[in-house]
Amino acid sequence: MLSSSVLLFVLIGLALLFDYLNGFHDSSNIVATMISSRAMSPRQALSMSAVAHFAAPFLFGTAVAKTVGEEVVAPHSVTTEVIMAALLSAIVWNVLTWLLSIPSSSSHALVGGIVGAASLEAGPGVIRLDGLTKVVVALFFSPIAGLVVGYAFMKLVLFLVRGASPQVNLWFKRLQVVTALGLALSHGTNDAQKTMGIITMALVSSRYLSGFRVPWWVIGLSAGAIALGTASGGWRLIRTLGTKFYKIRPIHGFTTQAASAAVILGAALLGGPVSTTQVVSSAILGVGSGERVSKVRWGVAREIALAWLLTIPASAAMAALLYLGLSYVHIGQ
Secondary structure, eight states: OOOHHHHHHHHHHHHHHHHHHHHHHHHHHHHHHHHHTTSSOHHHHHHHHHHHHHHHHHHSOSHHHHHHHHSSBOGGGOOHHHHHHHHHHHHHHHHHHHHTTOOOOHHHHHHHHHHHHHHHHHOGGGBOHHHHHHHHHHHHHHHHHHHHHHHHHHHHHHHHTTTOOTTHHHHHHHHHHHHHHHHHHHHHHHHHHHHHHHHHHHHHHTTSSSSOOOOHHHHHHHHHHHHHHHHHOOHHHHHHHHHSSSOOOHHHHHHHHHHHHHHHHHHHHHTOOOOHHHHHHHHHHHHHHHHOGGGSOHHHHHHHHHHHHHHHHHHHHHHHHHHHHHHHHTOOO
């Protein structure tokens, strides 16, 4: 049996590992289109994205952290075993989908893990329906918003550049630096906060904090971990998003990034933990459809959508099994 202090360090370490894998897994969302359209080299794109990810959580508040850490399940159900099971489940799911080159949602995996483990700990009644509804609505409508906004942005851009010479592609390449920066800031704002919420849950559960407030050192650690993961780059998923839907040109990269950043940052400011993977993937589909519906390889989109649907139930079931194992060995007091 481990002491509470050692367990807290283990939990924080697992949370930061999840955060690193989140950045590693989701770096594809930020840089895939600009690399495929040759707007920036892979290393330049990943380095710029990493810096933006580190800065983002300090700039836009912690509304998402509060949603994940306080509003999904009742605080009394959040034990050491629950947090550890949720994190391990999300980590396993991220690694599995990365190995299969399937863009999946770290957000779905984490929320599913929390719900699955907490429900087994204290029963389904601990689920806070208002908070879970906010999460599910954000996760469900964000890809639809990405698709619609991507389609609309593409139609608008095509209208504005009608009759332009091929030189306009140079402008789209340069503009992608701005839109990629905005997308990286929005992703860092939304996704790093999920780890902040988990670490703060652990601090409250261990009674190191009397109430749910995110300390500055938690923000710094979470921002650093996701930035490091982003800089490492998940090349398997970069290839999936950058090449398998259709051939991405500078106009697609610019429009996808602008649409995705608008949806993700808007959700982050409202406290909705959206899936960057879903938003960017659906924005790529929307942008391609805005040019020509037949342009998109919809079979690839169906495979990714199936993974999205499976993520929450699969991670919840995995977390429940992990919780049983952790409870059996009595890791905590």
